Amino acid sequence: MTASTREFFDRYHACWEARDPDRIVALHTEDSLFHLHLGQPPVQGREAIHKAAAEMFSLVPDLTFTLVSLRTGADFWVTRFTLTGTAATGARVDVDLADFVLVEGGAVKEKHSYVDGVAMQAVLSTGEVAR
Template identity: 65%
Template sequence: MTTETRELFERYHACWVDRDPDRIVELHTADSIFHLHSGQEPARGRAAIREAAVGTFALLPDLAFHQISWRGGEDFWAVQFQMIWTSATGNRVCVDLADYVLIENGAVKEKHSYVDGVAMQAALG
């Protein structure tokens, strides 16, 4: 792990916690990919990634993250979270999420998010 990788992760994660799509995309390369592996096509480029983030925050306005584990190297990090939010019926929902992020020149090149799709669909259903 490098200090630069951990610092980039901390800045990037703070943007998601703050629900700030503009700051999120500033930390992506111009040709970056964000792929939520739950049936959607990857978002390609900053504009599409911004749209994906805005959509996530609209769907889950009180979304929070509980970090379970983090591993990183010179050009990547992998992190396990629980995503937590309140369902439309007022119930607290926790869904497992794993992110694998590739870094290029100090920015996010690819973000692959793997979510427990069955639990997610049940929570949103």
Template identity: 70%
Template sequence: MTAATRELFERYHACWEARDPDRIAELHTADSVFHLHSGQAPARGRAAVREAAAGMFALVPDLAFAFVSLRTGEDFWAVQFKLTGTSAAGAPFEVDLADFVLVEDGAVKEKHSYVDGVAMQAALASPEPAGAQTG
């Protein structure tokens, strides 16, 4: 584990905990890639990273991260969290998240987030109107 990578992780995670898309984007390289591997296209560049983070906070304003584990190296970290929040239907949810992050020159070069997409989509789905029928 390197101290510089661990320190970057701590600053970066604090930005996510604070729900601050501007500070998140500032910690990325200019040509950074942020890819939430659940069907979306990767966000490329700081402006797109900022937009992606802001979108998550708009969708789940009470998004929170329960720390599970962390591994760091010279130019990467891998971390596991339990994501929690409130769905569009108003129900609390919890899904697993794993991030693999590549670091370059003291900034996030690539962030690959792997989430249980099926559970996340189900949790965030809008409820059907009362009396709606399926089938």
């Protein structure tokens, strides 16, 4: 584990924990790619990433991230999280998430998020509790 990548992960993760799209995109490259692998295409660029993050937080306003595991290298990190919160539908969210993040020049170049799609879609569309 490299100290600089770990420190950057900590700063970046704090932005997600704060649910702050402005701070999140400030740590992305101008042409960064964000792909939430949940059936929609990736978004690219800070403006599109800002919009995607803001929409996510509007769907689950109290979204929290519990870190399960973290592995870092010189220019990447891989994490497992448990996401919890209450969806705008009122349903309880409790799903697994894995992130693969590529870092370039001290900023996020690519972020691939793999979520338990079946569980998340059930919560967001029907209001049923996921897990």
